[in-house]
Amino acid sequence: MTTNTARQTRASSAQDLADRPPTPAQRVHAVLHRKPALSPAIVLLLAAIAFGLLNSRFYHLENLSLVAQQVAVVGSLAAGQTVVILTAGIDLSIGAVMVLSSLVMSKLVADQGVPGVLALFIGAVVAVGSQAVNGLLVTRIKLPPFIVTLGTLSIFTAITLIYAKGQTVSLNPDAFLLWSATSVSIGSLHLTTGVLMMVVLYGVIGFALRYTAWGRHLYAVGDDAEAARLAGISVNRVLLSAYLVAGLAIAVAAWILAGRVGGGDPNAGLNANLESITAVVIGGTSLFGGRGVVVGSLIGAFIVQVFDNGLALAGFDPNYQVLAVGILVIAAVSVDQWIRSVKA
């Protein structure tokens, strides 16, 4: 390797420039680049400290339990949304599919007397099937995901409303579908099975993204689809799988939603489409694809809920929460742009 070292001693001044020690800004940049969930985690921590100072009731375990329960639906949805956004796609219909799936589950039990387990399964098939429609339109007809899901958002919402005939469905409190609302106490922290289901969902998706070839291919496709194709990845298969996996996450969210509203409500979760995207974006996943981690979306969902809860406890008008979330979204995307722009 003598030739190599000789070459290195002849390194140009440009090389010297590249080799000089990084500035503090470059260091921060490099760390954030490697750990995309770090900045949302810091925001969550700071928000929790601030709201605790404003009103110490924020830290009461009942309050924290409430926050966790309120996060469960949008949090589960955000896990699915993350997978789609990592492919540089977006799913505007995700909440509409959840409401439809949840209504199908509840109505099958209430109107047709279908056993709960079977109704859950059929509802899950509806969720995955709806996402297959999205995925096939994106991969076969080559439409932009934004347009596809903008269209299917209306379609799935309409189907839900037609199917519901303007009525909500109430289930017997001991119905199987409401098992997701069963309370689980860990010490004096009162969670629900729904919260635990969400945590498991994040574990499964996080594992698949990090430790399987599918996960790597998802990142590669989101980063640069043409390069991924040339590298030998079947791009369409990966894209379709992202929507199908999102369908499974939706099914989990639909089950948790059924538990929270006590059955099926065509008007529940109206804002869930955008709220799931908000959670993903605040969680540090790039809307341009290929960058982010799923746990960031969980943190993002918690940030939104903590602001909601904390500002209410501090006595602010609820509209300030909407304002705060808007600022957070713009701040998160600005940070993402910065992380992507300069070379570390």
Place this chain on the structure above:
Amino acid sequence: MTTTDHQAPVLQATGLVKRFGRVVGLDDVDLTLYPGEVLGVIGDNGAGKSTLIKCLSGALVPDEGTIRVDGAEVHFKKPQDAREAGIETVYQNLAVAPALDIASNLFLAREIRRKGPLGSILRMLDIGEMKRQATEQMKKLGITTMQDISQAMETLSGGQRQAVAVARAGAFGSRVVILDEPTAALGVRETGEVLRLVRDLREHGLAVILISHNMPNVFLVCDRIHIQRLGSCAGVITPQSHTMEDAVAIMTGAKILTPSS
């Protein structure tokens, strides 16, 4: 290594035609590649270099013509088909995922799974093994400028990225490695490094196709040079038989190469 008449070609394309609508990208092109040689492919912009290479690497399907690998006819429908036949390509855009690390990129689309149920049921990757093999491959090719195999691709310099892409091709290509403009965006030092890698691939017994605009580089490393002009092959020369001026003249049509020369 210039006379390879007695050897059977490892890759042979005959009468390749590729049309894009009314534009003819390739017009009846023949290309022959012998084992253990570096074949340069040169030509002006639009001469059909990239189209030719894409047909050989499975990224495009030719409209007419045959491709033979070790004498057997093949029909590549996608890049994986060519890859399974032992032909690896380093594309101009390198076909890498910038956010993934070096080891992940080396094994992109052919990851190694863990043994036992963790791999077969949970489909878990053997990240340690991939890193180990990646390090080994880099060492084998004498690529020592990268400190950390788990660095993301986007943190590497252009030459380092090129080196990773070449290492990937060298690691998995059992017959042929095709390099599309590997030195186009590189500085002098990095270009020298990539050309050294090209020679190393030949030392390891691979046949190499090198597409380049850079005439001195082509004359430096290639055994034979295939000249494309206006979608056809204008002739095949060697660095010994012709000068760079001749090559440019043939490339631009100022000089016509007769089959006997």
